[in-house]
Amino acid sequence: MNKPLDLPLTTALPQVGVSRAHESAHLHVSGEAHYTDDIAEAEGTLHAALGLSPLAHGRLLSVDVELLRRQPGVVAVLTAADLPGENNCGPLVHDDPILAAGELKYLGQPVFAVIATERELARRACALAKQAIKAEPLPPILSAREAHAAGQYVVPPMHLTRGEPAAALAAAPHRLEGDWAVGGQEQFYLEGQISYALPQENQGLLVHCSTQHPSEMQLLLAHALGWSAHQVQVSCRRMGGGFGGKESQSALFACVAAVAATRLRRPVKLRVDRDDDFLVTGRRHGFDYRWQVGYDDAGRILAAEIELISNCGHSADLSAPVMARALCHFDNAYWLPHVAMHGYCARTNTQSNTAFRGFGGPQGALAIEMILDSVARRLGLDPLLVRQRNFYAPGQDLTPYGQRVDDNLLQPLTERLIETSGYHARRAEIQAFNATSPVLKKGLALTPVKFGISFNVVHLNQAGALVHVYTDGSVLVNHGGTEMGQGLNTKVAQVVAHELGIGLAKVRASATDTHKVANTSATAASTGSDLNGKAAQDAARKIKARLAPLAARLLDCQEAELRFGGDQVSASHGRALPFAELVSKAYFERIQLWSDGFYATPGLHWDKTRLQGRPFYYFAYGAAVAEVLVDTLTGENRVLRADVLHDVGQSLNPALDIGQVEGAFVQGMGWLTMEELVWHPQSGLLLTHAPSTYKIPTANDMPIDFRVALFDAPNREDSIHRSKAVGEPPLLLPFSVLLAIKDAVAAAGPARCDPPLAAPATAEAVLDALASCGASPA
Numbered sequence: 001m002n003k004p005l006d007l008p009l010t011t012a013l014p015q016v017g018v019s020r021a022h023e024s025a026h027l028h029v030s031g032e033a034h035y036t037d038d039i040a041e042a043e044g045t046l047h048a049a050l051g052l053s054p055l056a057h058g059r060l061l062s063v064d065v066e067l068l069r070r071q072p073g074v075v076a077v078l079t080a081a082d083l084p085g086e087n088n089c090g091p092l093v094h095d096d097p098i099l100a101a102g103e104l105k106y107l108g109q110p111v112f113a114v115i116a117t118e119r120e121l122a123r124r125a126c127a128l129a130k131q132a133i134k135a136e137p138l139p140p141i142l143s144a145r146e147a148h149a150a151g152q153y154v155v156p157p158m159h160l161t162r163g164e165p166a167a168a169l170a171a172a173p174h175r176l177e178g179d180w181a182v183g184g185q186e187q188f189y190l191e192g193q194i195s196y197a198l199p200q201e202n203q204g205l206l207v208h209c210s211t212q213h214p215s216e217m218q219l220l221l222a223h224a225l226g227w228s229a230h231q232v233q234v235s236c237r238r239m240g241g242g243f244g245g246k247e248s249q250s251a252l253f254a255c256v257a258a259v260a261a262t263r264l265r266r267p268v269k270l271r272v273d274r275d276d277d278f279l280v281t282g283r284r285h286g287f288d289y290r291w292q293v294g295y296d297d298a299g300r301i302l303a304a305e306i307e308l309i310s311n312c313g314h315s316a317d318l319s320a321p322v323m324a325r326a327l328c329h330f331d332n333a334y335w336l337p338h339v340a341m342h343g344y345c346a347r348t349n350t351q352s353n354t355a356f357r358g359f360g361g362p363q364g365a366l367a368i369e370m371i372l373d374s375v376a377r378r379l380g381l382d383p384l385l386v387r388q389r390n391f392y393a394p395g396q397d398l399t400p401y402g403q404r405v406d407d408n409l410l411q412p413l414t415e416r417l418i419e420t421s422g423y424h425a426r427r428a429e430i431q432a433f434n435a436t437s438p439v440l441k442k443g444l445a446l447t448p449v450k451f452g453i454s455f456n457v458v459h460l461n462q463a464g465a466l467v468h469v470y471t472d473g474s475v476l477v478n479h480g481g482t483e484m485g486q487g488l489n490t491k492v493a494q495v496v497a498h499e500l501g502i503g504l505a506k507v508r509a510s511a512t513d514t515h516k517v518a519n520t521s522a523t524a525a526s527t528g529s530d531l532n533g534k535a536a537q538d539a540a541r542k543i544k545a546r547l548a549p550l551a552a553r554l555l556d557c558q559e560a561e562l563r564f565g566g567d568q569v570s571a572s573h574g575r576a577l578p579f580a581e582l583v584s585k586a587y588f589e590r591i592q593l594w595s596d597g598f599y600a601t602p603g604l605h606w607d608k609t610r611l612q613g614r615p616f617y618y619f620a621y622g623a624a625v626a627e628v629l630v631d632t633l634t635g636e637n638r639v640l641r642a643d644v645l646h647d648v649g650q651s652l653n654p655a656l657d658i659g660q661v662e663g664a665f666v667q668g669m670g671w672l673t674m675e676e677l678v679w680h681p682q683s684g685l686l687l688t689h690a691p692s693t694y695k696i697p698t699a700n701d702m703p704i705d706f707r708v709a710l711f712d713a714p715n716r717e718d719s720i721h722r723s724k725a726v727g728e729p730p731l732l733l734p735f736s737v738l739l740a741i742k743d744a745v746a747a748a749g750p751a752r753c754d755p756p757l758a759a760p761a762t763a764e765a766v767l768d769a770l771a772s773c774g775a776s777p778a
Contacts, residue, residue, distance in 0.1 A: 013566065015498035016721050019655035023490040023509060024238065024483070035240050036194045036210045037271055045196075046075055048260055048270040049122035051112040051129040052279060056140035056349040056684025058104040063112050064132040071114075071128070073121030076264060078113040083259055085226035089251035091216060093155070093316035096352060098224060098255045104135055105314035106349050107684045108279030110252065115260045115268060123273065140349035140684050144288050144311035147346035154316040154347045160327050160611040162400045163338035168303030172294025176374055180291075182366060182759040184311065185284035185671040187356055188696050189484075191240025193281065194271040195254040197261035206233045207258055211250035212242045212482050213522035218514045224255040225262055229514075232258075237511035239484040243667075244355030246484075247522045248318055249281045278689035284356035284671065285310040285322055287363040291371060299375050299386035303338040306330065306367060310360075312345045313352035319345045321456050322355070324608070326364035328401050328456070328615060332732075333387070333410050333448040334368060335396040349684055355524060357667065358731045361451055366759075369447055369735050377746060377754040383739070384423065384446045388414065392450070402612040403452075407716045409621040409647055410448055416711070417446065421625040421643035430627070434747040441630050442640075443744030447736040448623045449646075451729035452616030453526055454601055456608075460521040461601035461617075463531035467496055467539040468594040471587045473567075473580025475500065475507045477539075480520025481532040482512045486727060487656040488528045494652060495533045495720060499540035501564030502579050526725035529652060530617070531599055533720035539597025546591050551582055618717045620729040622646035624665070626703070626736035630744040632770055635763030637741050639669070642703035644733055649715035649724030657726045661708050664730035670697040671731075672738040673761045741766065748775035 027033035051068070068077045080087050080101035090096030100111045111133055116122035141147045169175065196208040205225070211217050214234040222229045234254075239246060253270045261268040272280065291306040308326055312319035323343040330341055372390065376383035388411075397405045418424070423446060430442045455461050465479035477496050483489045489509035497507045514520075521531070544564060552559045557571035570576035586593060606613040625643040630636070644665060648657045674695050678687045688694040714722035738761055745755040748770055755769040 015494045015504050016652050020490060020504055020653055022487050035191050036196055036208045039196060039208055042198060042267045045267040045269060046115050047119040047122050048113050048115045048256055048268055049126040050110040051126040053104040053107055053109040053111050054130045055104050055135055055137055056107040057138040058135040060100055060102055060104050061134040067132050068114055068125050071125035073116040073118055074114055074125050076115045078260060083224060086223040089220055089255055090315055091248040096315040098252055106351055113256045142348055142679055142684050144309045144346040147348050148309045148344050152347040154312045154345045155320045158323055158343040160400055161340045165303045165305050165338040165340040168338035169292055169294040172302045174295050176293040178291045180370060181288045184286040184677050185356060185675050186694060187243040187245030187283060189241030189243060189245055192272055192274055192277045193250055193253045195257040196269045197257040198267045199261050199265050204231050205258055205262060207254055208235050209250055209254045210239045210246055211236055212247045212524055214512055214514050215520045217251055217254050220251045221254055221258045224259060233515045235511050235513045236482050242484040243357045247355040247524050249354050275689050279686055282313050282351040282353035285353045289367050293371050295375050298389055299379050299381055300389050301336055304336055305340040307342045309344045309346055311348055313348055313350045315352040317352045317354045322360035324456050326360035329361040329364035330368055331399055332365035332368050333450045334390040335392050339400050358728045362732050365732055366735060373739050374754050377752055380752050403614045407618055413621055413645055413647060413711050414448055414623050417623045417645040423625055439632055441632055441744040441747045443628050443740040445736045445739035445743055446625045447739060449729055449732040451620045453620055453725045454604055454615060454617045455525045456615050458604045458606050461604055463535040463599050464517045465532060465535035465539050465597040466516055467543060469543055469583055471584050473583050476510055477507060477536055478510045478516045479532040479536055480517040481528045482523040491529045491652045492532055492536045495537050496540045499537055502567050526727040530719055530725055534599035535597040538599055539595045542595040547582060547586055550586055550589055618715060620647055620724045622729055622733055624733035624736040626740040628740040628744055630741060632748050635766035639703040639737055641705035644708045645711050646730055647711040647724060648726045650722040651710055652721060652723045654710060657710060658708050660726045661730040665733050666697050666702060668731040668734035669737050672734060672759050676760050676762055745769045749773035
């Protein structure tokens with residue numbers, strides 16, 4: 001498996017390692033890109049909407065179905081009793097009902113579905129939920145700390161220990177204790193959750209679904225219908241954003257549409273309103289932390305013990321692997337000789353939190369960055385110096401979970417960024433500015449990233465692809481990954497074009513479809529290009545291997561003398577044959593012109609009980625310097641400049657990769673500075689459930705001076721063309737923005753001030769931090 005083939009070389013103009021436009025860019029900007037809601041509706045299409053629980057916790061007594069059926073345009077009403085199969089849309093633990101049965105678990109939980117002739121009529125009927133639902137209120141648990149105190153968890157606690165942390169803490173010259181929290185984050189994909197189910201002949205079903213995981217949707221739909229998987233086809237051409245929110249949580253909407261369509265034998269579309277999307281679905285887990293740290297006079301961490309408490313919501317969803325990744329990223333870039341980590345997945349009566357870009361990694365790494373910043377401030381040292389003194393280094397390169405950091409780029413990458421950003425000179429300039437500016441304060445911070453690439457669950461690290469070469473020399477590729485704007489289809493097409501030696505325009509990627517490539521993993525964990533690129537390369541190489549003997553015979557040369565490139569196949573003696581002509585001749589020679597491809601990431605192993613092994617194929621590195629300006633009267637801030645240097649290995653497409661780094665930086669900046677989730681403390685209603693109350697970054701929030709560069713060093717591992725993943729790791733780079741804001745706040749206080757800045761660092765949080773450290777403008 002994955003054995004390299006002895007193939008002719010590909011030469012001429014390379015199709016990888018060069019910037020190419022996103023394959024759908026022209027469709028995006030012209031409005032011609034088709035999303036699920038743009039698919040022409042079949043005759044007789046009905047529309048579904050969801051009736052939501054008005055209570056955060058309660059005992060469901062009854063649903064007045066007759067009241068709902070009497071509403072204009074209503075064709076049918078579904079409750080849990082109408083589901084023909086399993087009432088579950090949870091991906092790992094079967095604890096997440098499609099429609100509530102017996103217990104109401106959170107305010108916004110779907111209790112019934114209305115299917116009507118028009119979408120607005122279905123929504124109006126569902127607006128009667130408070131009248132239709134009869135329930136007995138029960139006391140809710142609304143915070144992770146409250147659940148932790150009550151011992152309420154969605155999965156058992158996790159513990160990861162190395163060395164003797166208790167003894168090392170007791171012997172440390174200095175001790176630091178902390179209590180901190182970071183909020184969650186809404187995915188806010190521009191295209192909301194949507195599924196369109198169309199009954200097919202002979203008990204079959206086609207579902208167009210905006211999802212990152214078509215294969216999982218296929219299985220969950222089959223279970224909900226009481227069918228086999230081969231009866232269900234799930235297709236997704238593209239999503240208007242996903243960010244993890246459509247990995248598992250597209251299932252509920254797909255299941256409702258599917259059950260309604262099969263019951264009524266008519267097409268059914270379910271497209272939720274943005275407010276309902278907020279109220280029904282989960283998001284990035286908020287984390288609470290409690291830590292004890294021992295360190296020496298130089299700021300080196302000698303021992304650490306930390307509790308990480310995640311707010312998982314009412315069900316497990318993907319919370320267990322999210323916590324596992326958080327624990328595996330608490331070390332971030334640093335050697336921790338003695339450490340004890342304790343992960344608690346708290347069950348609360350809120351939306352079930354799920355995957356979000358970074359998948360727990362940001363929440364784990366952020367804790368150690370806050371700790372090191374506090375250590376530096378207490379010692380009166382530059383936080384950058386303290387970070388560098390704690391970097392992984394030769395002889396101190398084993399992670400707490402047992403994987404060696406043997407591709408360490410931290411020091412050279414950081415040194416280059418320090419030089420190109422002018423860090424030290426700017427640090428002195430900012431100190432001079434702050435000394436003469438009583439109201440406006442500047443802050444500066446540099447933070448590094450070490451991010452593990454692979455699914456923590458080993459068996460998910462596999463992918464398949466199909467490559468079809470047509471007799472005119474054009475190529476169609478289909479793979480198990482999904483396109484959500486990140487450019488995966490573009491990169492996979494580049495890989496295939498490069499392998500066959502043809503121009504990118506000759507290769508087309510088709511919709512992800514469970515009837516083409518089966519048993520696929522989610523497009524997540526930053527593995528899309530790594531897995532699907534390798535699978536597509538495998539398929540293309542098989543086709544090339546079949547073409548080579550014919551080409552050698554036609555060109556009167558040895559196979560080793562062949563070169564594929566420039567839309568032709570040439571021999572070393574100079575003769576050449578157009579690729580399309582070779583393919584046409586191959587067809588008449590009855591040579592197979594299509595192939596499947598498969599890839600499984602090698603060398604991975606993981607003991608989920610002991611939290612030990614090699615969960616990651618490699619690490620991606622990066623660093624960022626942020627400079628901010630804080631108004632101490634209002635608490636407002638502005639990012640004046642951001643310098644980013646990020647490791648993507650040998651980039652497949654630098655333009656796409658730089659775009660991913662820029663987008664991740666701004667998205668992470670939003671999480672840490674402005675995106676605040678607020679629930680009503682008594683009712684449990686999510687108050688920030690619309691753009692009017694939940695603020696995401698806009699173009700106006702971009703750093704005024706934004707400098708992004710790629711650290712061009714080939715991946716040591718045999719990844720696709722020695723590239724590295726780029727989706728998630730850059731989201732950790734804006735830690736520098738949060739800590740630059742903290743640096744500016746500290747500049748307004750006394751020497752060695754360590755402001756307790758909350759995240760997100762909203763204007764209110766900044767004012768609170770200023771007040772806590774006794775800062776006041778002159």
